[in-house]
Amino acid sequence: MAHADDRLGPDARVAEIATAQYGVVHHAQLRAAGLGVGAINRRVRTGRLHRLYVSVFAVGHTHLSREGRWLAAVLALGEGALLSHASAAALWGLRLTSGTAIHVTVPTDAGRSHRAGIRVHRSCTVGPTDVTRHGAIPVTSVARTLLDIAGMLAPGPLERAVERSLSLRLFDLDAVNAVIGASPRRPGAKTLAALVAAINDEPPLTRSDLEGLMRDRCDAGGLPRPEVNAVVAGEEVDFLWRARRLIVETDGHETHGTRAAFERDRAKDARLTTRGYRVVRFTYRQLAYEPGVTDTMAALLERPAPSSASMLGASAP
Helix, strand or coil: CCCHHHHCCHHHHHHHHHHHCCCEEEHHHHHHCCCCHHHHHHHHHCCCEEEEECCEEEECCCCCCHHHHHHHHHHHCCCCCEECHHHHHHHHCCCCCCCCCEEEEECCCCCCCCCCCEEEEECCCCCHHHEEEECCEEEECHHHHHHHHHCCCCHHHHHHHHHHHHHCCCCCHHHHHHHHHHCCCCCCHHHHHHHHHHCCCCCCCCHHHHHHHHHHHHHHHCCCCCEEEEEECCEEEEEEEHHHCEEEEEECHHHHCCHHHHHHHHHHHHHHHHCCCEEEEEEHHHHHHCCHHHHHHHHHHHCCCCCHHHHHHHHCC
C-alpha cells in the first residue's frame, strides 16, 4: 500500500518538510523529495527557493523566525552539528543574545569551515548526553550549554543563566556535574563548578515532580486540586485555587538564594496581592517532607475568598 507522501508531488513534499522545519530545507531533502539539480536551480531562479547557504534553502520567502535561522545554520554544517553556546542559551531561554553570529558546534577538530554569519566551534568531546533536540533543532543539552557559555561570560551573567535554568526547571545537577567532570579544564569550568557547589543539597525538582507532590498532598488531605502553571494578571503561578483566590508558589534555595531572585519574587507577590489574591510560598523541602503544609493549605482554603469590596480596595492606587 502506498504511503500518503507517495501521492504528493515534489513541491508538496518540500512544503511539508519546510513546515516542520521553520521554513528551511536541506539540499539532500530536496533531492529525496524528488527534485533534481535542474529543478532546484529553476526554483531558485523563480524565487520559490532562496539559497541561504550552499546546501540550505528557505522555501517561498526569507522572512524566517529565529528558529528558522538557527536550524538553517545547523543544517549548513552537516551531520552531527548542534546549535550551541550563546545561541543554544537563547533557544533554551537561559539568556538573551544580541549577537548576530549563530553558534554551531561540530563533532570534529578539523574541516567544516566557517559560513557567513556562523561561528563554528569544533569539539571532539561532545557525547551522547550532550546532544538533544528542541523542536526540530539539534542543540546542546542545557548542562553542556551552561558549560559552553561559562567560558564566554563573566561570573555575574553566568550566575543569572544558572538561576534561569533553575527557575525554568531545566537544571539537572547530575548532568552539570558530569559535563564539568568530563572537561574540568575547559574555560569557565571552575566558575561553573563553584556556582553549582553553592547550591545546597536540596535537589532541584522538575515541574512534574512538584505537580506530583502537590497532587499527593491534596489527595491525602481531601483538598481540591489546584490549577497548575496558571496565568493570573499576566503572571505565571505554580498553583492556583481560583475560586478561593489562593496562590501557592514553590521555591528552592537555588531559585531564591540570590538577592535579585528574592526581590523579583516579592515584587511578583505584591502585584498579585494588589489584584486581590493571597500568595503563600513553600520550599521544595517543605512541600515534600513537612506534614504541616497540608494543614496550612486546608486552613487557607477554608477561608472565604476576598470580597469584591476588599478586592477593589486592594486594587486601588
